[in-house]
Amino acid sequence: MPADSHPALAPSSSPEINKLAAAQGEHRLLINGELTESSTGESFDNVSPATGEVLGTTSAATASDMQRAIAGARRAFDESSWSTDRDLRTRCLQQLQQALDAEVEDLRNELIAEAGAPHMMTRTAQLDWPLDDGLRFPMQMIKDFEWERTLPTSELRGVRSSRAVRKEPVGVVAAITPWNFPFEIVINKLGPALAAGNSVILKPASLTPWNATRLGRIVAEKTDIPPGVLQVLPTPDASVTEILSVDDRVDMVSFTGSTGVGRRIVEKSAGNLKRTFLELGGKSAMIVLDDAEFATALPHAAQACTHAGQGCALSTRLLVPRARYSEAVDFVTHVFQSLSIGDPADPRVYVGPVISARQRDSILGYIAQGVSEGGQVTTGGTSAPELPDHLSGGFFVSPTVIAGLDNSSTPAREEIFGPVMTVIAYDSEEDAIAIANDSPYGLAGSIFSASTERALAVAHRIRTGSISINGGLYYGADSPYGGYKTSGVGRQNGIEGFEQYLETKSIAWIAHQEGQLHD
CATH class of the missing domain: 3.40.309.10 (Aldehyde Dehydrogenase; Chain A, domain 2)
Known part of the structure; x- marks a missing residue:
């Protein structure tokens, strides 16, 4: 190993990568199935961490945009067949997987440009690893998961009852993601949340928005995911993001980021006891x-x-x-x-x-x-x-x-x-x-x-x-990940991560009324 006092320096080629990413970066929001500008026309800069130069701009979601997205996500969950049709969810996630595979090199260039992710890291946890299983594992869970199980017949107070336990989606999930491993964390939130039957509002980090807005564009143009099931709203405005924590129409916040912000999400969501998944800091x-x-x-x-x-x-x-x-x-x-x-x-x-x-x-x-x-x-x-x-x-x-x-x-x-x-x-x-x-x-x-x-x-x-x-x-994607103490609450990935996006319902009926429960 070299004994010099400075790290080895490598030659560079980022101007070409930056130009390519800037030309292809998706700047629009995805709201209710439509790719759209911010309601006020506001935007923010996407800056290359390798050069300090502006790569381009991205539409900045406003409070009005967020309210519209929440209403659409609520409607999509309550009124579409997404939450109940497992075949539809499987087909749509397969479409999404195929479209992402087709654009993998564009995703790679974007991550290098906007996140400063070293090329070698995009071959592992930044891109290739999560692209390989971040959707495929949840898709398999749709097929293999025990959505319903029966309990022994109960005889209490002279009533003979048949019983079952049923798993159902939580509802509207707000997914708030960080800038350090943007695609990896986005796909490992969206995969199980969507496969479980939820609608999702994705708020990506404003320092690395394009990998998420690209995904929004792919969903709108290349999948049959119903309008409103996925919303993508980047914004640098923390007050707009906090709407997700306080709005009663949002059932769950799934957050990855700093412990300090995690605490604030818990405080803001405490009023309506919103479910939270928090993957936070570490040492x-x-x-x-x-x-x-x-x-x-x-x-x-x-x-x-x-x-x-x-x-x-x-x-x-x-x-x-x-x-x-x-x-x-x-x-x-x-x-x-x-x-x-x-x-x-x-x-x-x-x-x-x-x-x-x-x-x-x-x-x-x-x-x-x-x-x-x-x-x-x-x-x-x-x-x-x-x-x-x-x-x-x-x-x-x-x-x-x-x-x-x-x-x-x-x-x-x-x-x-x-x-x-x-x-x-x-x-x-x-x-x-x-x-x-x-x-x-x-x-x-x-x-x-x-x-x-x-x-x-x-x-x-x-x-x-x-x-x-x-x-x-x-x-x-099959391995549950999360922390003890102030490193978080809950787990991402694995069976535990999939169940995190589900509610549990117990049902009982008079035993002579036999019959299997159905969706």
């Missing part, structure tokens, strides 16, 4: 047990810089045995120095830009805070050096390692959302477990050990929703 620990081989385990620390560290599940606290602390710091420093940083359009780039100047400055502020608390930056700590001229206006942060801090420090406790890892020493296995659990968050984590059995025993004691052992991948 995951990567535990390297004392029997692990550093050469095998520590290269995985690079995953903290995936998508420039902008992932809620990324392990950004590295826990290593105190006796080998210096060795571990040196090793992970070299790992971070070897990571290529630059144009996200280049297939060789691992670390692209962060989403905005505001995010870059926040990350650098956390690093400075760590230094003020006694931490030592062993690599990084600055904006990316010596980038090509066309990237000079972009928002970059060098992969950064902070040593010399304990778990009470600010960088170890707060979600930085950047390519920053804090290396923390522990004294024993019990100490490592205690440090990992000493966090307000509980989303994910990883463990490395020469013994799978030992690692599993440790994993069972870590209070998080997901754990990777020795590099194992828990990702998939």
Whole structure:
């Protein structure tokens, strides 16, 4: 691994990607089956995080637009056959899958341009993985799910009753999605929500709107999804978004984003006790047990810089045995120095830009805070050096390692959302477990050990929703994902995620009136 003090820089090609994305970006809203401009003609800029240049504009939904979309979604759920016709839902989702497959390279270019997603990441969790199963798994659930089950006959107070339990869609679901993995999160919300029979109002992040508005255009032009079943309303106006939390016609809010915004959604929706699914922040620990081989385990620390560290599940606290602390710091420093940083359009780039100047400055502020608390930056700590001229206006942060801090420090406790890892020493296995659990968050984590059995025993004691052992991948539309503590409420994906978009109804009838319940 190179021992120089700066990450490797890769050549760039984003001007072409940006031009292509700008030419194809869908700027319209989808309301009641129609692609339309904002009611007031308002729009907002879509800015490339790699260059700082405006890619184009997107219509900004207003309060009037949102009210119209809610009314349409309510009508579509209450009056169309979408909620009851499983064959219709299957056919429409198959159409959507085929249309998305046909436009996969345009989606890829858009994600590179508007999200700054490195090309190599679009081959995994940013695009290819969720495109492969984000709709297909829920479609299979339509067929395989136990929509109704019978209970034993009851005899209470002399009444002999036949009984059944029935699953029905929740109703109108508001899906509010973030900017870091925009397509992945959108498709993993829409898939189960629509397959379960709900109508959905999608409010994508205003920093990355085009992947969602493209999907809206595809739904309008290439599927038989009834008007109003899916609405797509990007807006930078938080007051417009908050209508979804307070309006009685919306039955559920499905939100992925920061813990702070999650709390506000709960507060706003408390008045009508609206159901909420919240996938929130994280501060995951990567535990390297004392029997692990550093050469095998520590290269995985690079995953903290995936998508420039902008992932809620990324392990950004590295826990290593105190006796080998210096060795571990040196090793992970070299790992971070070897990571290529630059144009996200280049297939060789691992670390692209962060989403905005505001995010870059926040990350650098956390690093400075760590230094003020006694931490030592062993690599990084600055904006990316010596980038090509066309990237000079972009928002970059060098992969950064902070040593010399304990778990009470600010960088170890707060979600930085950047390519920053804090290396923390522990004294024993019990100490490592205690440090990992000493966090307000509980989303994910990883463990490395020469013994799978030992690692599993440790994993069972870590209070998080997901754990990777020795590099194992828990990702998939069939795998429930979510957190403990302030990392959220509920699960996305899997059977648990599908059931989240369903209500449960118990029915009883006099036993001699035999007959199967039907939709």
